[in-house]
Amino acid sequence: MQTTQHVLFERSEMKDRHLVRKKIREHIADKAKLPILIFPEGTCINNTSVMMFKKGSFEVGGTIHPVAIKYDARFGDAFWNSTKHSMMTYVFNMFTSWAIVCNVWYLPPMVKEEEEDAVHFANRVKAVIAARAGMSVLPWDGGLKRKKVKESFKEEQQKKYCRLV
Numbered sequence: 001m002q003t004t005q006h007v008l009f010e011r012s013e014m015k016d017r018h019l020v021r022k023k024i025r026e027h028i029a030d031k032a033k034l035p036i037l038i039f040p041e042g043t044c045i046n047n048t049s050v051m052m053f054k055k056g057s058f059e060v061g062g063t064i065h066p067v068a069i070k071y072d073a074r075f076g077d078a079f080w081n082s083t084k085h086s087m088m089t090y091v092f093n094m095f096t097s098w099a100i101v102c103n104v105w106y107l108p109p110m111v112k113e114e115e116e117d118a119v120h121f122a123n124r125v126k127a128v129i130a131a132r133a134g135m136s137v138l139p140w141d142g143g144l145k146r147k148k149v150k151e152s153f154k155e156e157q158q159k160k161y162c163r164l165v
Contacts, residue, residue, distance in 0.1 A: 028062040053122040068133040072101040
């Protein structure tokens with residue numbers, strides 16, 4: 001990965017995040033370099049929704065070229081539910097499926113609007129991707145697959161529900 005200019009970092013380290021942001025800015029400023037491929041969700045889910053994008057990818061400036069990717073599970077499901085299946089079961093299922101079919105849509109380039117912050121820009125890009133792939137938009141990130149829900153998030157949802165009732 002080092003020979004292909006990957007930018008590796010530990011998400012939990014604040015200094016690493018700042019360093020990555022700096023490296024990405026330098027990379028996009030150099031027109032001789034190839035574009036950077038970033039997966040802003042940080043993880044994959046079950047091919048039905050687009051989760052919250054990490055804002056860091058949208059803070060650095062530059063043009064975003066969104067790509068919508070959706071697997072077609074008719075011949076073989078590429079999604080790995082690690083809470084239900086072991087890695088070996090998943091690999092066996094992949095090797096024995098008839099085909100893994102993936103639809104890829106290259107969407108028009110997008111640029112952050114003048115009064116738009118990184119979060120709103122990320123949400124706008126996410127909505128375009130979800131609409132094209134026919135998926136729903138989720139306001140939370142993939143961390144919920146492995147961690148408990150924060151109390152503040154629960155309280156916020158409870159307040160929204162109370163206002164509806």
